[in-house]
Every structure is written in C-alpha cells, then in structure tokens.
Amino acid sequence: MSRPVLELSGISKSFGAVQALNQVDLAVDPGEVVALLGDNGAGKSTLVKVIAGVNSGDSGDILWEGKRVEINRPADAQRLGIATIYQDLALCDNLDIVANLFLGVEKTAFGALDEVDMERRATELLDSLSVKMPSLRVPVASLSGGQRQIIAIARALLGEPKVVLLDEPTAALGVAQTAQVLDLIERLRDRGLGVILVSHNMADVRAVADRAAVLRLGRNAGDFGVEETSYEEIVAAITGASDNPVSRRASVTRTEEA
Amino acid sequence: MSRPVLELSGISKSFGAVQALNQVDLAVDPGEVVALLGDNGAGKSTLVKVIAGVNSGDSGDILWEGKRVEINRPADAQRLGIATIYQDLALCDNLDIVANLFLGVEKTAFGALDEVDMERRATELLDSLSVKMPSLRVPVASLSGGQRQIIAIARALLGEPKVVLLDEPTAALGVAQTAQVLDLIERLRDRGLGVILVSHNMADVRAVADRAAVLRLGRNAGDFGVEETSYEEIVAAITGASDNPVSRRASVTRTEEA
Amino acid sequence: MAQQTPVSNSDETATGTAFDRDPRLMVTRTSPASLLAAIKRRIRGGELGPLPVIVGLILICIVFQLMHERFLSPQNLSNLTVQIAGVGLMTTGVIMVLLLGEIDLSIGSVAGASAAVLAVLAVRVGIPEWAAIAAAAATGLIIGILHGTLFAKVGVPAFVVTLAGLLGWQGVQLQLLGSDGTINISDSGPIAALTHTFFVPAFGWGIAAVAVGAFVVFTLFGERRRAAAGLMAMSPLEIAVRSIALAVPVFGSVYILNQYKGLPLALIIFVGFVVAFDLMLRKTRYGRMVFAVGGGAEAARRAGINVDRVRISVFALASMLSALGGIMLVSRSFSASLDTAAGEELMMGIAAAVIGGTSLFGGRGNAYSALLGGLVLGAITSGLYLLQMGTPVRFMITALVLLIAVTLDAMSRRSRRAHARGG
Amino acid sequence: MAQQTPVSNSDETATGTAFDRDPRLMVTRTSPASLLAAIKRRIRGGELGPLPVIVGLILICIVFQLMHERFLSPQNLSNLTVQIAGVGLMTTGVIMVLLLGEIDLSIGSVAGASAAVLAVLAVRVGIPEWAAIAAAAATGLIIGILHGTLFAKVGVPAFVVTLAGLLGWQGVQLQLLGSDGTINISDSGPIAALTHTFFVPAFGWGIAAVAVGAFVVFTLFGERRRAAAGLMAMSPLEIAVRSIALAVPVFGSVYILNQYKGLPLALIIFVGFVVAFDLMLRKTRYGRMVFAVGGGAEAARRAGINVDRVRISVFALASMLSALGGIMLVSRSFSASLDTAAGEELMMGIAAAVIGGTSLFGGRGNAYSALLGGLVLGAITSGLYLLQMGTPVRFMITALVLLIAVTLDAMSRRSRRAHARGG
Amino acid sequence: TTDGASSGEGDTASVEEGFKVGLLLPETKTARYEEFDKPYFQEGLKELCEKCELLYQNADQETSKQQSQAEALLTQGVDVLVLDAVDAESASGIVKNAKSQGVPVVAYDRLAEGGVDYYVSFDNRRVGEVQGQSLLQALDQDGGGEDSQIVMINGSPTDPNATLFKKGAHDVLDGQVKIAKEYDTPEWNPDEAQTEMEQAITAVGADNIDGVYSANDGMAAGVVAALKSAGVDELPPITGQDAEIAGIQRIVAGEQYMTVYKAIRPEAEVAAEMAVAAATGENYEGNGDHGLTKVEDGNGNEIKSVLIDPIPVTVDDIEDTVISDGFYTVEEICTDRYADTDFCKDLQE
C-alpha cells in the first residue's frame, strides 16, 4: 500500500458549547477517492474546513506526505497542494466569472493582468464542464445556483493540486453536469491525486469512491470499502440505527421504485 | 380532471441582456406533484421566484383557482396560499431557529411575543423531520448547510398553504432527512395540496412526482407523465440531445453501477 | 439584564424537553455549580454580553474617584445623569438604525432643527410650551419619515440620505434661528422642567421598587409557564441572582441621587425610553421585524415582512428620538442656539451605541447600549472636566476609550466572526 | 473611459468564441447599429456607468454660465481645477477604502495633522521643503498603517478606528500648531510651487497628445491581441468612438487652460494620481484583490489572498493620499492652520466619491469618481460663490445635488439590486 | 449641597486663606485663549491672591459642553466663576445655576446673560469699526474715494461675535466705498475664504479690487493667497484681527495692511481683579487705566463693566504695541523668511 498523502489523527474542534469534531481520524492515499459521509450536522464541512485551513482545529495532527504540518490559513493549504471546493461556495459576488476563476492566481504580463490569456483559458476550462453561462463577464451574483457551483469546481482545478477536497460538489448540479464532475473525479484519481468527496448522494459515492469514511455526531463511525459494503450497511452507519427513515421508506415504497 | 389550482401561461422574464424565461406555461392541480426539471441555468429558480413574488415577470398571466391574479410581492403569494422554499435559503442569519421558523407569522399573547408557545411548536415540527440541532436558540448562521435547509422546509409548512414550491429542497440533505422530506411531500399531496418540486435528483423525482415539466434555455421543453416516461427520455429532454454526458457516462460505467 | 439579540438566550432552553437535541451539547443549569460552568463557557465562547462594558464602567469610576474625591459625590453623579439624557435619547434612536444595518448621520442636525422649531414656536410665535414640545417631536417624526422614504422607496443609501440631512437640516436650523442665533426659553415652564425637576426621596424609592418588582414578577411568571410547557426554564436560584443584579444598581442609584436633589425627571425619561425600546425590540413582533430586516433584508422580504415600512418607521423613530434629545438639550441650557447639537453630539451618540455593544453591521445590539454607552462616555467627560484636562487630551482619551471598548468586544467575538456562516 | 468594476466590460466579450455560450444572449457589436443597440440595452438595464454624472456636470455648467457670464471663463475654470485638487486627492483615498466596503472618517484630520507636520518641519525646524513634503506623506502612510492594523488585525470596525482617528489626529494637529495657530510657508519654495506652477501652452498640448496617444495605442494593441486569441474584440469603429470621447475633453481642457495661465501642475498631479489608481485598480493583481476583498472578504481569504495585508495597505494608501491632499491645501494657501482640512473636507470627500459613482457597500466603483465627483462639487461651490450665495443655501444645494446624483444612480440600478443573488 | 467645605452659600472667601476661581473659555481654535488669556489671567490672579487656585476649562465652541464644564467647576466648589461664554444667551443657564449656589459670575469677553456681576471685554462692534476705519484710511492714501471697490470676507455665520464685527464694519464702510462682493465664511475657515476670494476676483476682476475687509488674520491668509495666485503683485490693503504671529509677519512683509490687536493682558488683569472682588464680597470700582461703565444685557440688567478699546496695528505700530507689550518678541516675528524686510532690518540693527 502507498503512503497516505494526507493523514489526520485525533482532530477535535468545538464552537462554543458545541463539540463539532471529536478525535477524528482520516487518511487519503494518492490515486484514491475517499467519500466522507454523515448525517446533516455530522461535522463533515467542519472537517473539510480544518483541512483547508479556513478554521484551524483545536487539537490533533495533520500529516502531509508523512510529515507533520500546520495549516492555519487557506494559503497554507494551497501551498501544500490542497484544492478545496466549499459547500458555501466562496465566490466574490461582485467579480465576473473570469476574475473569480483566477482569483489569487491571476496571470500577468509585464506586471499587468493578462485578461486575454485568462479569458482564453477560462473558456477552455468551462467548455469541458458542459455548462451554459450567459457570458464570461457577468458578475457571478447573477448566476444560477448550479452555474456558481461549476465555477467553484473549475476554480479548484486550475492549479496543480495533490489533494482535492470536494464538499457536496454535485448538490446543485444538473444531471449532465453531475456526470461531467464524476468523470472529472475519476480523471483526477487516474492522475494520482487524492480526493476527499463529501456527498449525500449514495449513487454518486458508489460510482466513484473507493472507500467511505463515516462521521456521526462529530466522531468516526466506520470506514468501509465501497465495493464490499451494501447500501443498507452504510446508511445504518450514517444514521446510527438499522431502523431509520430510509429503510422504513424503502420498505414502503420498494415496489414503486424503478 | 380537477381544475388547476395554479396555472401560468406565457411567462417571460429577462435580466438585462439575458432572456431567462421565454413564454413558459405550467399548471399544477390540487393533490398533484409536478417536478420542474431542467439543466443548470434553465430558469427553474427564476420561475419559482416569479410565482413566489420575489421577482415579478415581464409578461404573462398567473391564474389562481381559475382567476387572474397579480403577484408583485412575496406577501401577495403568501396571502394566496403559496409557500415557497428557495434554493438560496433566505434565512435571517442573526436570528435563532425559533425566530426564523416563525418569521412574519409570530405568535403573540397580549401583544407580546409568545416565545413559550413558539418554542413548543418548533420543537414538535423539527422532531418530525429527524434532524439534530445543537439548540433551538442558536443563530442560524452557525448551522450546517443541511440544518439550514431543514429549517427553511419547516418554515414553509407552518401556515396552511394550498401550493408548495420546493426549489431543490433535498440538495443539501442527508439520506435520512431526504427520506423524511419525500415522505412529507407525499403527505402534502395526500392532503390535496399542489406541489411544484424542482430537483436534479431523478430518483427523488421518480419517487414522488406525478408529472415532470422540463425547461430548456428558458422555454418549455416537454411535459411528461413520470410513470410512462423512461429515465433516458427525460434526460434527453433536459439536455436537448440524446447523446449527452449522462448517456455517455452510463454506457461506460454501466457495469460498475450497483 | 441586557440581552444581545433575540438569540442570546441560548442555553436557557437548551435541554430538558422532548426535542431531539444534539447530544454533543451538554447544558444543565439547576445547581450553582452548573450555573457557574455555563457562565464560564460563555466567557470562553466570547458571549459576554454587557459584562465588559459594566466592568469598564466600574473601573473608570474607581480611577476617577482616586484622582478626584468629588467624582462619586451625589452632586456630580446627579449632574452626570442629567448631562447624558439628551444625547442618550439620540443614541437610542441611532441604535434602532444600527440594528437595521444602516447609519444615521443626521441625528445632530435633526436635534438642532427640532430645537430651533421648539424655541421659535414657544418664544417667537408664543404657543404654549407643551404644544411646542409636541410640534418639535412631530418635526423629528416627519423628517424621519422623509429620510426613511428616500432610503426605502427611492433606494438612496441611508448614509447619503442622512449625510444630505446633516447638511440640509443644519441649514434649516440656521435659517430658523436667523441672525440673533439664540433664543432663550423661560426657566420655569414645562420645557425647563424636563431637566430641572427632581423628585422627593419617597417617590424615587417607590419607582425603584415598582421597577424591580415588575421584573421579578414577570420573570417568575414567564419561567413558570416555560416549565409548564416542558421547556428548559431558569432555576429559582438563577432568577434570584438576576433580580439581585438588577436591584443593587437600581436602589443604589436612588439612594445616592436622593442625597443631592432627588431622582431627576430627565433620568426617568431617559431610562423610561430605553426600557420601552428594549421591550419593544425583544418582546414584540415589530422588534422582531427590525432584527430580521437588519440580519437579512431579502430574507425578511421573502418572509412577507413589509421591509419598506419597517425601514421608514425605524428612521421615523430615530429622528423623533433625536428631536426629543434636542428638546432635552434646550431644556438643560434654557435656550436654543445655532450650535445646539451641532458639535460632538452625532459622534458621541454613535460612539455610545457602539461602546454599549451594538454592532455597526446590523441585527445585533440592544437598547441598553444607550444607557451603558452613555454612562461610560458621560463618566469620562465628567471626570476629565473635574481633572481639568485640556481639549487635545480629552479628545485623545475619548478616542482611546472608544478603541479599547470596541477592541475588547471585537476580540471576544473574534472566533465567532471568523466563521460566521456554517455549512 | 471609466469602468464601473472589473465586470462591466460585459458585452464586449460576449460572443464570437468557441465558448459554449447561452444562446439566449444575442450580442454583436461590429456595426454602428449594433453598437447603438448595445448602448440602448445598457441604458435600459441600468448600466449607465458615469453617464448620468457627466450629463449632470454639463447641466450644472450650463445653468451657472447662464446666471453668471464668467463661470466658464478660462480664469474660473483654471481656479476650479486648482481648488479641487486637494480634496480630490483625499477623495481618491476614500474611494480605495469604500471599495473595501469600509469607511474612513479620519481623512480630514489626517490631512490636517500631516499639514501641521509639513509646516512645523519646513518652517520651525527648517529642514528643506522637499524633505518636509516627504515627511508629511510618510506621516500619512504611518497613520494609515496604524488604522489598517487596528482594523485588520485587532478587528475593530473601521468606522470606529477612523472615528477615533478623527478625534485623535485633530488633537495632534492642535498640539503641533500649538500656540501660534497658523504657520506661513514661503510663497516661492517647492511647497507653494505644487499649486502655483502653470505650464507653457506647448507643454500642455504635448501632455494631452501623449495621454490620448497612449490610450489609442494600448487599446488597439489590446484588442488586436483579443482578436488573435479568438475572443470578442472591439470593432475599429468602437475604438475610434472611444478615442474621440477621450480626446475631446482632454484637448478641450488644455485649450481653455492655455488661454489663462496654462496647464496647472496641481491638475496634472491630481489627474495623474487618478489615472495611476485607476490603472492599478483595473489592471493589476493588487487592484483585483482590493475588489475581491470588498466583494467578499471570506471568499477572498479562502482564495488564498492575504486579506489583512490588502486591508492594511488600502488604509495606508488612503491616509497617504489624505496627507498629500493636506499638502496641496497648505500649498494653495501658503499656510498651515488649525482649520486646515478641519471643515467640510471630510464630508465633501466622501460625497464626491459617492456622486462619482462609487458604492458605499464595497466592491463597486472606480478611481475616476474622484475626478467627476470633485468637478461636480467644485463647480457648484465655485458657481455659488460667483453668485455670492450664503452658506445655508450652499449647504442645501450641495445636499440636494448629492441626493439627486445618488437617486439617479439608485433608480437606474434598482432592478439589478432587487434580485442581487441568483440561484 | 452635601460636601462643600469651601463652596459658599453666602460665606465669603478671603484673600488670606485663598479660594477657588473657575475660568471658562470658549474654544481652542483661536490661538489667543490658551496662549494669552489663560496665562495672563493666572498671573493677574496670583498677584492679587497668592493662595488662590485657578480651575480652568475650555469648551471647544460648544454650549452644552460649557454647561457641563460649569457644573463640574461648581461641583469642585469654586467661589467665583469667570465665564467667557460660547453663546452669550445660552450662558444664562450657567449663570443662573451658579447664582443659585451663591457663586458670583464675571462675564469675560462676551456678555453672558442672566445677570452677571461684572463684565470686562473689548467692544466687539468697535473692532469692526476700527477695521473699517483703517481700511478707509489706506484707501484714501491710495487715492481711492467713494468709487473704491472692496470685497468683504466676514466670519462664521454661526458666531455671534462675527455678526458684531460685521455690523461695526458696515457702520463705517457703507456709503464710503462700493462693496463688490460679501461672504460669510463657515467656521472662519481660511481655505473657504480663499475660494471665496478667488471667486470674487473672477467675478469682479483683480484690478478692480481696491481693498479687502477680512474679519480676522486666518482668513486674511487665504485672501492673500488668492490674490497672489491671481497674479496680483501690488496687494491692495487687507484687514485682519487677533494679531496672530502669522498676521504680524504678513504685515511686516507688506502683504497685509493691518490687524486688530486686542490687548489681552489688561483685559485678563481686570477680570482677575473683578473675580477677587466678587469672591471676597467687595465692590469693584475699576482701576486707574480703565474706568467702570454700565452695560445693559439682553434681559435689561445693568452690569458694571470695563470696556477696553481695540487697537489697530499697521506696520508702523507693531513696535509700540505687540512688541512693547511682550506679546511677541522681535525674534519670533523676524524668522528667516522675514529677516530681510525693512521692518526687521530696522529693528535688528
């Protein structure tokens, strides 16, 4: 087995009186897609933000390619090679699509912004994600939810990351765009990147993930190979009970589902 | 067939140079769940906002129980009996959960807010949606994406609406909560309400919708009975081509999918 | 006493009901120990509420008393309470506007213009003084409606509307008072009475008893109801602690003020408005709407709230309170002049709101800020006058205190701000 | 000429590339007809840019010229350009801060304090005047760094920091000028030269030709490159129209000013700073970062931008520009006094930025606002003094113009604002 | 009152034991108050009553602030209040408050209403007259007559004293010269004055301005700058007031014609004498140089007053007034820039 490119151990984080993360461990190998699953409020986004340097954890270690590192600011994570797509999209509403895509990594020529080059590259990038935009020069505030999401995804892929964190990337996407993003995740894996994918969509998870790590109420609640584990088992781990609304609903509507 | 409770005809709406909606028709009967489908940026949310009175349309008629009505402000729609769950959630971040739930419809006793009553009812309501909240008195700014979404859903159900508009209600929800919401939609239908459900999740749509109306680039692109239509046909209507990323992906990964 | 926003009740209601609550959250509050633990957690979490300001106020008083033995004399404290009443009313208005997430730069000019209206009507025109008071307050109200309409309906940013008001109403003030510049009012009429009336000791004690009594009764009754509904309620211990925390300063002030001339009417008016606005903000639908619009105008609009009406009404109230402040200033100096409320009043009004803990970004704050912030600034001013500090020093110290107060607040809130929005 | 924000380029690049664009959007711009159509659409869509202000300025000029025949005389226009330079530089600084979504209330006091430093060093201490100028600018820079650090690192709201600055630096100004109150500076040294130097006609024509030529060359070159990269580019027709729209006012001003004393150095300094800041804001990474932080600080932080550094640098630049403005004021009146920059400068500086079209809510605006807004306010003041109007009238008219300018802007933007965020 | 050992309901203080004197001045923006009035008053007081303590406050041109300061002084138990009111009429509140506590009030520089005990001042209307007369004199020297055109730059429209200066000046100037343009200058701001002057020049033409009435020295600086900027080499006569150092220097350099010197030392000394008399319960009868008159205040009270004449200062008078009074030294005036003016060369030889 290859050495994990990113390894977390004993990560805890509390907000005031709420213990959002409690001694969480997680590792991702190069060329591996790890799905991070859990109920609403389980702490998935909090964990992603700790790795990305948006909030730093209260305690715990982060190992990067085996070495202990400190990630205190988003810039630290980016320098290591961690690209992140946040659940709350984190775009600058007043800037246009091109400016958002290249925010913080603008191309310059002779000290001035090279708008031509950036616009050309943006066009190429968005073409590959099959989403229709009214124009590359509208402020992102006027875009639809899915359009914004696609920009955020495209943004994260501009650099040369080694690990990609995706926090519910397909939640707002249409079927075609979702398919494109799943393709993309597979391409990332094939290029040897480590991918952490947060998603509530079991179909997507089963399609691209190699392993599923489950969080429940801020704690680790299991680590499964996706191939070997049944849908019901994973859902039981997420909800913490085998008798849950999903299974109840499934038993009622089994006959109806296509 | 019963008379539609809500009927739209020829709705158009443009934002500056973008024609977001172009002569769109849509109708929903009491006791019917209509899925509103379409690619990202197709204009679904814009249509929902026109019905809810957030933006008014440039032209077109809205019929409510057969009578022409003007909906210029959200309050107009609410008065008619239209409850809306927006894609961008529209909660007041500084208020706590109870205050958000009852915003605009606060309970009072002797002119003062009746916090006790509101808190009791909020507790009951959230219990039925199986989501864990840290406390009913935290500001919603600190909640996770799914928790916020649940609050927005619960909000819309407080009154006695006749039509419910749900714009991607389950996008951020966990499996258990999604199941609950689907149950809820079925309960609403059974109570005779008209439901318009915007969703990108075909499984959910097939599970609860009776009919699917498709938008493409701001125009009507088909109206299907969900039972009679295949998944491939609907996807083709959404993307506008039978050769689309979904079908391509499906053909490649068919063997992998469970 | 003061509660930050409708949400700061936080832990009171956290457990003990049937609600499916997060097991990560451990809060009970029935024993003294758990009460202390909850307080500690709040301090660590940065939810200090008015505590830093109160501590700061006490420190300021101690320092000045050490430097000048008359600082805490009944005479000085009595003067202090009358001095802060005028600007305090203006601060109460500013707080309403700040809660909306807007700013009102015109409070000084509106106070000045209303003061001019008051004096012109009462002295030059010669209508009865109480009618002039009503007219001046109405002037403020109308100005506020104008501001609010320009802001809410036409969409001019409040900063600009009130900046224009700052200029324009000062022009009106100049015009009204004309060349003489100053109009003296009678020193024995109703206007003068507003700040020159003091009550006999018994009356002061009575008012204090009624206030504290009402607090205890309503709290007891409310918590009884909560408990009956199966919700987490305050323990009797906590109710007792809170009641004492209210009773000590209330009875203490009355005791001290009774040693000089008695409870000043100006103080009763000021505190009365603060309490009324506090109740309105926390306990009525209108107050809830103000907070909602301040926290997210679009969300409030979608919830069916008539955002324009809320905005106009808030600006109207704010300008009316400014006008009342102007009336108090006239009352105190027996005259309306060209510089009534034209100086530091604007700045001090806003500074007091901020020191008291009201956010400049909307949706967070409380009416008590006016009292607390006003007391802090009033104490500093009064103390520095006693110590005969020069103007530059006074400017610098005021600036410094403003900075320290807000820095404390900012630092304690730091962690909460950094990741404001979950998800 | 002026572009609202990095996004307002909108239609230029909308079609004509391989990018999978929305077929609902129909924009071409190669014929005069389609150019007109695009302009019409912009007007209907509320994207007017600086047009309303320019129209307003022209109207103001016409009205005043009708009322006083010397208003458009070369002498008056020459005076006007020198009169606005000082506050204009302060406005440029305020615009930077407004782009961040913050406010700087200290610009007047900082200008005053820097002016005091300048005069004390040049006259009392007696160091060379150019060194005193450098020291005064450095004073502004250091003050700005202090403000920025308190805001960015400690987390005190900018409103409060600069409110404290407004008080504190005025204290410093009082202290420095101390007993004398006013210090005269030489009327022939480098300081005086800043506003009392005028260039010979040939030089003026030369500068105008270079400026317009540079614009044409860079635009041609840039659009050539766009076309080569397969992106939508401006048609030669449009380039020609834009070039003429720039050339007419530039050569026109030079022609008029040459008829009096020639092009004033003060104007060149002011316009030079405006152009430099405009290029910096639109064409450099730093400018992009400023807009990003103004549009969403958290998003910018997550994009790896050092938000604190951007904030500190913006406050530093703003205070430095205020200091430069203060130096220009001293230069114009040959003296630094307790009143230097202590009056309407703050209000006028902010009003000019807003009239010019810079938003108070961050992330939207441009450096040219300083020039446009400054010209509007300068023209009003100049015209009213020619007509010998009193102060109350001037206050009211200024307030009115401010309101009208912003109302127009607000109404034209109304539709866009109402549904700001899609989804 | 509760703790008022030295504060006096009726009990008069004595010079032997010393007592507390409160001095309230109106603003800091004009150099004179902090620089001259306060120290001169203090010196005067020390001479009359060695053990007396001076308590001093400055109100930054705000009436409500002055009221708070007065309350603070009364809390400290002063035995007499010397009040230079920000606003003479509003000050009646302060006066009444003091009287109700048995503290006598001396009105300084401005006649506060409400029945003060004594009043010492310059005659402010007289200041405007002196300025106007000087200007007429200068115009006559230049050979101008009734057809001379002047520009008037008055003080702040919100300052009641400015109104008096203006009235005084008009009394003298009206009918004697043609007033081409006249402005009231907000806050006495020199920059504003400069813009006003520039516009006046544009409207009237630099050559057609034969003289400028500027209400004080600060604004005169702006006037001079405007004229110089307009390319005027031979500056017309310009007035001023306050004898600011910068104004004196301009006079020395021939840029400004005159300023009004208000001999503050005698004013402050008289005020100190009045204060001591009032506190000790004696009757002040004036001193040798300055006789006692009566002035009626706004409420019709007759106030025992001393009015001191303002003195016009042109380049010829500088030596006999500001320098001989010790207001400024020759070194202070003749800095490097002014060293080679005739005035400085004469004096330093």
Ligand SMILES: Nc1ncnc2c1ncn2[C@@H]1O[C@H](COP(=O)(O)OP(=O)(O)OP(=O)(O)O)[C@@H](O)[C@H]1O
């Ligand atoms: N800034 C914050 N302040 C206070 N509490 C917070 C904050 N952010 C998150 N929380 C709390 O921490 C818990 C975990 O939140 P988190 O956003 O990580 O959940 P999640 O697993 O991403 O859920 P979802 O699937 O709904 O996105 C929640 O209970 C939430 O209320």
Ligand SMILES: Nc1ncnc2c1ncn2[C@@H]1O[C@H](COP(=O)(O)OP(=O)(O)OP(=O)(O)O)[C@@H](O)[C@H]1O
């Ligand atoms: N306020 C606005 N200003 C300008 N354009 C807008 C605005 N709102 C929406 N649009 C444009 O209208 C089109 C339709 O947007 P809409 O939000 O309705 O899409 P949607 O169908 O909801 O997409 P999604 O599935 O991604 O949520 C998009 O191209 C979007 O860019």
Ligand SMILES: [Mg+2]
């Ligand atoms: Mg999440």
Ligand SMILES: [Mg+2]
């Ligand atoms: Mg949508």
